[in-house]
Amino acid sequence: MQIGRTALSATLALALAACGGGGGSTTPPISGGTPTPTPTPTPTTATCDISNQLDFVDDQLNEWYLFPDLLDNNVSRVGITDVQTYLDARVAPARAQNRDKGFTFATSIAEENELINSGASAGFGIRLGYDTVNNRVFLFEAYEAGNGFVAGMDRGTELLAIGETSANLTTVSSLMASGGPSAVIEALGPSNPGVSRVIRFAQLGGNVIETNITKASFSLDAISDRYGALVLNDGGKKVAYLNLRTFIVGTSDRQLVDAFQDFSDEGITEFVIDFRYNSGGLVRIADLMGDLLRGSNTGQVFSQTVLRASKSSENSTEFFESTTGFFNPSTNTLGSPQAIPSVNPIKIAFIGRPGTASASELVMNSMIPYVSPANLALVGSNTSGKPVGQSAFDFAACDLRLRAVTFQTLNADGNGEYFGGMASEMPNTCAATDDIFTPLGDPSETSIATALSFLRGQTCTATISGGTGQTAQSVGGRQLLQPERPNAAQHEIPGLF
Structure with a gap:
């Protein structure tokens, strides 16, 4: 049984049924689909006692966590009053090795389902x-x-x-x-x-x-009607500009397809894809974006999903496809497959910043084998460095969703160790500032201007690759405002108020 790559997450989500109190094992992830929101009853003291919630957390981490050797199995529960504090302690060894930079966390089932299903906050x-x-x-x-x-x-x-x-x-x-x-x-x-x-x-x-x-x-409109999808005139040459704010909104599939249909109709082969504030979202949407960029690569490997050794039977491969099923928020299901357009991306300049993570990096990494090295670049600065994704484990009675790192993504060449960010992986990097005083989509904005310059074949100043990645809250010389305990939307869209 394969992991459901159409499910929800900051890169993938799996909703697993769990018994109240967290005892016993869970069923394996179910392939395909998305979890149906479950009404959250008023928790009872017996069901939602902190010890029961921590038992539940331990069960999932011990069975599914991607780095079992990097779990602290000797964390004391004395004085622990909330799940997140306990999670931070248990995954501290992985965090120390830059493998889990705040990626494992507790959130609300109801809040996250609302965010994903309706795109609202x-x-x-x-x-x-x-x-x-x-x-x-x-x-x-x-x-x-x-x-x-x-x-x-x-x-x-x-x-x-x-x-x-x-x-x-x-x-x-x-x-x-x-x-x-x-x-x-x-x-x-x-x-x-x-x-x-x-x-x-x-x-x-x-x-x-x-x-x-x-x-x-x-x-949370994933593609702005003002600047989200534009055809720029760069000295008489048409260049597609796409600014995708987040992958977390399930209904952004139709927005993406409509945008790429326009790009395809225009016969565009050069792209500026702006992920500068995109910290990730649904792997399903990342896969769809790959499908829309597939050109002649239908049937070729887009990405690979790899779990811990004991769960290797759940590993899966995603291929470039020519059809997709669109998300229906009223039923939380995907519709029947429909034909979708594609473009032939001869040149791509991805704009990234330290807040660029997860599904954004997945798309970048997965396109490396399919675009000529001379024609592919990361513009801006280094990215977060998150080649791993989370599954969702639900303790429904307590409105508790555990997001735990359970898998890593690789491209068709088997590469996916970019924990230090994508700057060391991309064949070209072009340093550029984030000019917040110029509108997004404006060709004169510094990062966009640098991307267009690269597409013209001009040289640029390389970014510093770094070796430890960067936090999703850091954006150039500025820092995103982020609560110590963000809500579901702020986990996916840091800095959101």
């Missing part, structure tokens, strides 16, 4: 980072359906002051001085619908606005 709909030198907070991007964008916030906007009312506004500079990024995060309030804050912010150009903004559920 609650908040202002903005992605924030801060200048680590000057302690200023800026927007990296804004979701069009969020109230932040409606209020006038967009890429490059600077937050100046935050308060529950106009009477108690506190400047961001004073928040950063007194408590650092955590003080700003606390001032922004919980990510619950109906929470409101008065925010003073400066738009690009200097216009200052002070207004009350309410957090609400908004659509």
Whole structure:
């Protein structure tokens, strides 16, 4: 029985049934499909006692964790009051070897299912980072359906002051001085619908606005209608620009197919694929993206999934395919296979940053065997370094989902050891800054301009490969605002508020 590569995860998800209390073994992963959300009953003390939750965690880690020799089997439970603290201790040896950089975590079943199935989250709909030198907070991007964008916030906007009312506004500079990024995060309030804050912010150009903004559920549109899929005119040559924000939204399959249908109709063979803030998502969507980039490679190996030795019977291979089944959020199932377009990518410039991870890196790595080395590059800076993926193990009675590292992905050449980031794997790298004061999709934005230059055959300054990878929260000289205990959406989209 093969692992279901169409299932959910920051690279893969498998929902495994578990008995209350965590005792006994689970059934193997089921091939294909996605887990059906289960109503979460009010936990009882007997079922959701912390010891029962930790028993459940131990059962899954001991059976499925990718690096069994890098688990600490002597962690004391004395004083442990939450699952995440225990997980951090158990996988500490793997983390010390750069193999599990926060990839194993506990989250909410209900929150994550809502995120994946409907592509929705609650908040202002903005992605924030801060200048680590000057302690200023800026927007990296804004979701069009969020109230932040409606209020006038967009890429490059600077937050100046935050308060529950106009009477108690506190400047961001004073928040950063007194408590650092955590003080700003606390001032922004919980990510619950109906929470409101008065925010003073400066738009690009200097216009200052002070207004009350309410957090609400908004659509995490994976491909922006403004700049997500564009055909750029580069000196008379057509170049496709794709900015994919995340792989986590199940319904982004149709958006991707529509975008590539346009690129195919235009006969485009040169691509700028912008993954600069994309920390991953569903392997199914990564596989689909490979299918859309397949050219003449239908039937060839796209990627390989490898589990621990004791689970080698679950290993699987993904091939370039000419059909796909689209996700139906109302039934949580994939439809019947339908023919999909493809392009013939002669040249590709991937834009990446330290926040680029998981499924984004999977696509890059899997395309290396199929694009001429002279025509393939990573533009920007080194990526996170996450050639592994998580499975999902559910303790439904407690709304507890364990995301545990259970597999590694390799390309057709058998390569997949990029724990230090993709800079050492790509045949070409071009250093470029992230110009947050220029719109995404604009050919003059520094990273995009550098990518276009590479596609013209011009030389560039190589990035530093590094040897340890980089954190998903680091973006150039700025750091993403990220709570110590992020919610489901923030796990997948760091910096989201």
